[in-house]
Structure formats: C-alpha cells, structure tokens
Amino acid sequence: MITGKNYIGNKLSAQGDIQHKTINPKLNKENPTPFFEATIKEIDEAVQLASEAFKKYRKVSGAQRANFLNAIADEILNLDQELIDIYTMETGLPEGRAIGERGRTIFQLRSFAELVSNEDWRENTIDEAIPDRKPLPKNDLRKTLIPLGPVVVFGASNFPLAYSTAGGDTASALASGCPVIIKAHEMHSGTSELVASAIIKAAEKTGMPNGVFSNLIGRGKIVGTALVNNPKVKAVGFTGSIAGGRALFNLASQREEPIPVFAEMGSINPVIITPKALNKRSEEIASTYANSITLGTGQFCTNPGLILTIDSDKTVNFINDLAKKTIAIEPQCMLHPNIKSGFDKNSTNITALSGIEVIGKAQDELKNNYAASQIVSVSGADFLANPKMHQEVFGPFSLVVKSKNEDELIKIINNLEGQLTGTIIAEEEEYSELENLVDALENRVGRIIFNGVPTGVEVCPSMQHGGPYPASTDSRFTAVGTNSIKRWVRPISYQSFPNTLLPKALQR
Known part of the structure; x- marks a missing residue:
C-alpha cells in the first residue's frame, strides 16, 4: 500500500508541508496519492542513520549481504501486480515493459548476491615478508577493497526499476557494504515507495541494521543538494541529463571533503x-x-x-x-x-x-x-x-x-x-x-x-556502460554489470599486521 511518505530507515515519515502528485501520462492527469517531500530534518536524520548503520553493515559478511540482496528480490516479486499497476500508471509504459524491467532488476540483485557470496571480488593480494632480504628487509603487505560509506542514489526517469530504487546503483552499493539513501524520482514516487517497502522488509528479515536503506521524496534541487552536501555522504550515483549530472559533480567537488559522483549522462551513440x-x-x-x-x-x-x-x-x-x-x-x-x-x-x-x-x-x-x-x-x-x-x-x-x-x-x-x-x-x-x-x-x-544496435545493455561482467565525459563522469567505471561494485569501494593496504587483526580473507 502506498502512503506517500518517506522511509527514514524503517520508519515512515511525513514531517513537511510540501506535497506533489505523480502523473499518468497516457491519461494526462494526476494520480490520486499525494507524496510528502522530505524536509531538511528528515534528510539529516536519514543520513545520520546511514552513517550509524555503516559502522555495522561494513562488517557484515558477504554471505549475509547476499542473503539480504536475495531477500530484496523476493520481496519485490511479492509486490506482484500492485507494483506493475503503479509502474504503468506513473510511466505510460506497457505492462510487458514493466514485467521485463522487474525481471532485470531481480537478475541484477541476484547477480550481486552471487558475486559477494565469497571474497574473490575484493581482488585481495598478499605479499609476504622477506625479513632476510638484502640490502633491506621486505615488510608483509596485504591489500583488499573496503566500502566508502553512505551512498546517495538518484532514481532515473526512464527506468523506474532497473536504474532506480533497487536498481544497479543500489544493488551494487549494498553489495559492497555501503548503506544507500535513495532520492526517488518525482515522476514515479509511488513505484519508488513500493520498492522501498520491499527493501525495508528484506532488511528486517535478514537482520540488517536500521538505516541501511532510506527512501526520500522531493522535486527540484532541495533534497538532492542537501544530500550531496551532507558531510556523512561519501559517494553519489546518478543516471540522467548532462545538466543534472554536472550540477551534482560540481556540488560534490566543492565540498570541504570532495566525494566521487558516478554520473551516467548524455549520449547520442x-x-x-x-x-x-x-x-x-x-x-x-x-x-x-x-x-x-x-x-x-x-x-x-x-x-x-x-x-x-x-x-x-x-x-x-x-x-x-x-x-x-x-x-x-x-x-x-x-x-x-x-x-x-x-x-x-x-x-x-x-x-x-x-x-x-x-x-x-x-x-x-x-x-x-x-x-x-x-x-x-x-x-x-x-x-x-x-x-x-x-x-x-x-x-x-x-x-x-x-x-x-x-x-x-x-x-x-x-x-x-x-x-x-x-x-x-x-x-x-x-x-x-x-x-x-x-x-x-x-x-x-x-x-x-x-553489426547490431546500441539499445539493450546486457548485465554481465564484460559490460561497460560508461564512457568519456560527458557520457559519464569517470570513464574507468561501469554503471551496469557486476564490475559496477568497484565504484563504491577503495583499496586499503595492511603492513606488518598481526594476523588476528587482519580481515579474514587476508589472514595467514
């Protein structure tokens, strides 16, 4: 059931006075449910929750995160026809497209679950010590990838499922160990709330910390700007226009602590x-x-x-x-x-x-x-x-x-x-x-x-969905496929560490 409220972690919230309704483009009229746009207080609360959740979630095992992602997929399927109906009502797209995009969303979630079920994706490397090396001894060095922190994902206008609330950005960030705050796209606020409810149910069923996911509603620039400027946010995912992506990139680079914005923007292909x-x-x-x-x-x-x-x-x-x-x-x-x-x-x-x-x-x-x-x-x-x-x-x-x-x-x-x-x-x-x-x-x-067409983006490790600016803000990364998880992590080395203090995958 759609409430029109924000999810601040597992709590529904509607503290503000500003509301909007989505539009049925086929009928060219507003849909009935009013949606309450997030206030600055609600935004700060969601980010604070995500920051607290990160302390626990970053240490959740890959197998547990895989269970979480699979549970999200299951809960989205449990939404059944209600999700398909609100999707078509808010987009004008046919039911077949909604079902197909839901299937792709489920596949992405399960693909990332499989990826993180073991630690191979972290590209762990071990260089053992050589204490008697001449002229200088060699220290023991071990390297892995660790999550950045809370990630803000901006839902896309053209893919209400596969590039939005539980889409590739969210799935890959959650898989990496980063909590996610969604800024729902105002054109499909109802679709976003339904999917958010599925993510919250999955988090509760699998014992994930409260704040691992939030869903915020808002038109215009207020909500997005406040999220990107919050110092506890550590990365941004965006799919949309060059103007929108560049504005977020500029905001993030002007912070006291600049953060990466992974924006997939315009292309004429x-x-x-x-x-x-x-x-x-x-x-x-x-x-x-x-x-x-x-x-x-x-x-x-x-x-x-x-x-x-x-x-x-x-x-x-x-x-x-x-x-x-x-x-x-x-x-x-x-x-x-x-x-x-x-x-x-x-x-x-x-x-x-x-x-x-x-x-x-x-x-x-x-x-x-x-x-x-x-x-x-x-x-x-x-x-x-x-x-x-x-x-x-x-x-x-x-x-x-x-x-x-x-x-x-x-x-x-x-x-x-x-x-x-x-x-x-x-x-x-x-x-x-x-x-x-x-x-x-x-x-x-x-x-x-x-000898093909560019339309159609396969979800697989070899897919590169990104390119030189302005196609994306960083051509080294992809927004589609399991390698997109690399956007939300950074490398860290451990030198001469006691074995018991090392991450398990790096221990002797």
Whole structure:
C-alpha cells in the first residue's frame, strides 16, 4: 500500500508541508496519492542513520549481504501486480515493459548476491615478508577493497526499476557494504515507495541494521543538494541529463571533503554504416534501426541518435527508407509531460539549424504526451561546423550525417564528445579496412557494437556502460554489470599486521 511518505530507515515519515502528485501520462492527469517531500530534518536524520548503520553493515559478511540482496528480490516479486499497476500508471509504459524491467532488476540483485557470496571480488593480494632480504628487509603487505560509506542514489526517469530504487546503483552499493539513501524520482514516487517497502522488509528479515536503506521524496534541487552536501555522504550515483549530472559533480567537488559522483549522462551513440553494407542490405538496416530508434519511444540513454554514412545515391535512398519505416511505427506515449516538452523543444532546436533537412516526421495530431518520431539529415561539413547538432534529443529522433568521404567521417568521430556507445555496420570483406574507424571510436566511446544496435545493455561482467565525459563522469567505471561494485569501494593496504587483526580473507 502506498502512503506517500518517506522511509527514514524503517520508519515512515511525513514531517513537511510540501506535497506533489505523480502523473499518468497516457491519461494526462494526476494520480490520486499525494507524496510528502522530505524536509531538511528528515534528510539529516536519514543520513545520520546511514552513517550509524555503516559502522555495522561494513562488517557484515558477504554471505549475509547476499542473503539480504536475495531477500530484496523476493520481496519485490511479492509486490506482484500492485507494483506493475503503479509502474504503468506513473510511466505510460506497457505492462510487458514493466514485467521485463522487474525481471532485470531481480537478475541484477541476484547477480550481486552471487558475486559477494565469497571474497574473490575484493581482488585481495598478499605479499609476504622477506625479513632476510638484502640490502633491506621486505615488510608483509596485504591489500583488499573496503566500502566508502553512505551512498546517495538518484532514481532515473526512464527506468523506474532497473536504474532506480533497487536498481544497479543500489544493488551494487549494498553489495559492497555501503548503506544507500535513495532520492526517488518525482515522476514515479509511488513505484519508488513500493520498492522501498520491499527493501525495508528484506532488511528486517535478514537482520540488517536500521538505516541501511532510506527512501526520500522531493522535486527540484532541495533534497538532492542537501544530500550531496551532507558531510556523512561519501559517494553519489546518478543516471540522467548532462545538466543534472554536472550540477551534482560540481556540488560534490566543492565540498570541504570532495566525494566521487558516478554520473551516467548524455549520449547520442553514433552508428557508422559503410557503403558496402548499404549496398548489400540497406532495407534490412533501415528496418532494424527504425525499430531501435522508436524502441521505448526513444527514451533510452543508448538510443541511436546519430547515424554516419558516406554520401551517395544509395545513401539518399537509405535515409528516405529509414524515415518511411520509422514514422510508420505507431507513435507511443512518453514518460511524462515534461519529457514530451523537452523532446519537442530539443528536436525543434535541431531542425531549425542551417543545413538540417527533415526527411520524415510522424503526424503532428497525436494524443497528449505521444511523440512524433523524426529522421533528419545534414551534410558532414555542416555537422562539423555546428556543435549544436551534437545535442541529445531524448526520444524517437535520429540525425543522419552524409560525409563526403571516409576522412571526413573519421574527423566527425574525432570531434564528437564522449559517448556511451559507438556502432559499426560493415561487411566481412572490408574488416581489414576498418582499423582507423575502430581506433577513432575507441577514443570516444565506452562500448563498440558490431553489426547490431546500441539499445539493450546486457548485465554481465564484460559490460561497460560508461564512457568519456560527458557520457559519464569517470570513464574507468561501469554503471551496469557486476564490475559496477568497484565504484563504491577503495583499496586499503595492511603492513606488518598481526594476523588476528587482519580481515579474514587476508589472514595467514
């Protein structure tokens, strides 16, 4: 049952007077439950609880944390249809998407449970003493990874489950031994509260300290700013816009004790299609990418927003076919009126630029909050001359750039900002000719896809979901997969320590 209150540890709290309601974007009306936004007092109480909980939780065994994570998964499943209903009510997304995203969330939790069930993930190293080494003796040194402390996670607008309350950031932080305070995304406050109730039940059932998890509600900047500025918070996880991620990064770096902000931000995910690929399978590529561009109404951070080709008659035919196939796909509802407004504004800003040609646009007479997909085109020279064309349009929109030759195409890649992904569509007979292209992409992206689509992010150890700025704030880390746990820990060495004082995994 949704109460509209904050979770301060295992206590429901509604001390403030400011309230908001979520919106059903399909019906374009407010949902019934009012949500109480957290006060500064409640924020401080949640952080203090997390700080106290950390003293105990950091020493909880990996097996016990694994039990906790598996219990969270079980409790989320126990929410059953109630969770699916509130998810669809607050997002406009179909039930199938809700069920699929719930499944991914469960898989992530169980994957981290398996990871921390033993100590191998800590990358423990032992260098034993050599007391008789000449000219100087060698001390005994042992190194492991330890958790940073309370982590603040900002829920994402486009993934109410997999990137939010019990999503990858939360699962990985809890797995590492860090308490988590969620700043729930205001667009799905009800979904967040339900999932938070599951986490609290799991914590109580498995004997985790009170304060290991809190869920705070708030629009605007007040709650987020207060959390990041609190000196007891030791790290931040964020998925969202460049403006939002950069604002948090700046706040955290200006603290008396700066802390890391692991933000996954904007990306237009360039796709390079070679002339030979277009000659052989133009229609197939157009169909594949029309579906990828419109998948989830284009509301993915890996949406293919930029397609790079070399100009030719075949290229023009491909662009026209891509536009035809894209706008033929039935328009879908966007997550929120604000996201629809942002899509309209950003797509209009792009199409108003000199040199941009609108090749295809879905009908304008749509239901409220439904998006009119668009395919637009520009020359390579115009794209290079105007960085405003690099802007992400969050929705079913893609810009096709017609380069005059491969040299100009490589120059375009080299001049792009950092991206989450880059894709190459090519034929086997030209693999030996692609080295320069691969080299250019390696310096711009976190993941390179070959003959596929960037939409779809596998949860596994080899996944890299991050890239050079502004795709993320630290390209050395991933936000997806079990290696994302490395964001919430730091290395520590023990020199010449008594065996009984060492962590168990480092003892002789």
